[in-house]
Amino acid sequence: MVCFLWIVLIIVFLVLTFKYYFGTTRWCKSTVKLNGKTALITGGNIGIGKATAIDLANRGARVIIASRNKEKAIQTIREIYEKTGNDNISFMYLDLMDLEVVRQFAKQFLKEEKRLDILINNSGTHVTANSVHPGLVATDIIMTPLKSVLPEKLYLVFDPWFRFFSLDCTAGAQTTIFAAVDESLTTVTGKYFGHCRLAWDNKLAQDDEACQQLWDYSMKMCGLT
Ligand SMILES: NC(=O)c1ccc[n+]([C@@H]2O[C@H](COP(=O)([O-])OP(=O)(O)OC[C@H]3O[C@@H](n4cnc5c(N)ncnc54)[C@H](OP(=O)(O)O)[C@@H]3O)[C@@H](O)[C@H]2O)c1
Incomplete structure (x- = not known):
């Protein structure tokens, strides 16, 4: 019986430890308002991108959701309006797998939008000023x-x-929101964040030669060299 209790205790301890490390997150505490600002979120129609879009809309930003599935995006826009009262949310078609579409998207954005304050490369690529792990x-x-x-x-x-x-998704979006809005990061760039704080980055990410190789290879794959 005692042995059984010990086993149960150990299992509970392991489950709680696992849950603490992998299933908890810190919350973005910034209360900054984003009225008059424009945010563009790739893949903002579902998942972490959607939770991020809801938060930015709640802060008053104009939010542009860029993804492939218009139907899901329209549903999300409706949901955002119901939750936040912000009706300044729109959808733009973007398929990051097709570079011609990406170029067209950029042209259309520059033509139609007056400003871009926050760019969240949530889907397809993590190439951004700062990168995050959700x-x-x-x-x-x-x-x-x-x-x-x-x-x-x-x-x-x-x-x-x-x-x-x-x-x-709301908890998973916290680090993205933190990187996008927290006032302490206004001049911070090229860093890696997790759990709403600076995270340990792999040594390879600091290897300039490897970074250059990755850049050159990416340029080649995108047909830009
Ligand atoms: N979930 C995790 O545990 C986890 C862990 C580490 C990193 N991440 C990263 O977090 C980001 C968001 O993922 P998620 O977990 O929220 O996944 P998700 O719920 O499956 O959402 C993925 C989003 O990306 C969009 N998307 C996919 N392919 C696209 C393309 N070719 N062009 C444009 N948009 C595209 C999707 O919209 P459409 O289908 O409409 O295009 C959707 O909005 C991803 O970059 C993922 O790698 C997630």
């Missing part, structure tokens, strides 16, 4: 591939467990 978040990007590889019954067991150990 933590482990139960979104389509993770759940859809799992659903396709796991047998249905196993997935049904796995799904609630995974959701228990991971963050929801």
Whole structure:
């Protein structure tokens, strides 16, 4: 009996420790308002991007959601309006896999928009002034591939467990929001954040030669050299 209790205690301890490290997050505490500012979020129609869009809209920003699925974006725009009362949200079609579409998007944006204050490269690429890790978040990007590889019954067991150990989208969006709005980061660039604070970055990320190689390779892949 004592042995059994010890086993239960150890399991509870391990579960809580795991949940603490992987399933908790710090919250962006900035109360800054963004009235008159324009924010562009790639992939703002679902997941972490959507939670970020809701937050920025709540602060009064004009928010432009750039993604492929117009239907989901329209739903999100409606939801944002219901939650925040902000009706200055719009959708622009963008497929980051097609560089011609990206160029057209940039042209259209420059033609139609007067300003860009916050750019959040949430989908497709992390290339931005600062980059962030959202933590482990139960979104389509993770759940859809799992659903396709796991047998249905196993997935049904796995799904609630995974959701228990991971963050929801609002929690997952905190570091993105923090990097976008926190006043302490106004002049901070080229850094990596997680849990709403500066995070440890891999040594390779500080290797100038490797960075140059990655840049050259990316330029080549995009057909720009
Ligand atoms: N979830 C996690 O645990 C986790 C962990 C680390 C990093 N991340 C990163 O966080 C970011 C957001 O992911 P998420 O978890 O919120 O996933 P998600 O819910 O699946 O959302 C992905 C978003 O990206 C858009 N998107 C996908 N392909 C695109 C393309 N070719 N062009 C334009 N937009 C595209 C999608 O919209 P459309 O389909 O309408 O285009 C959607 O809005 C991703 O960069 C992901 O790598 C997530």
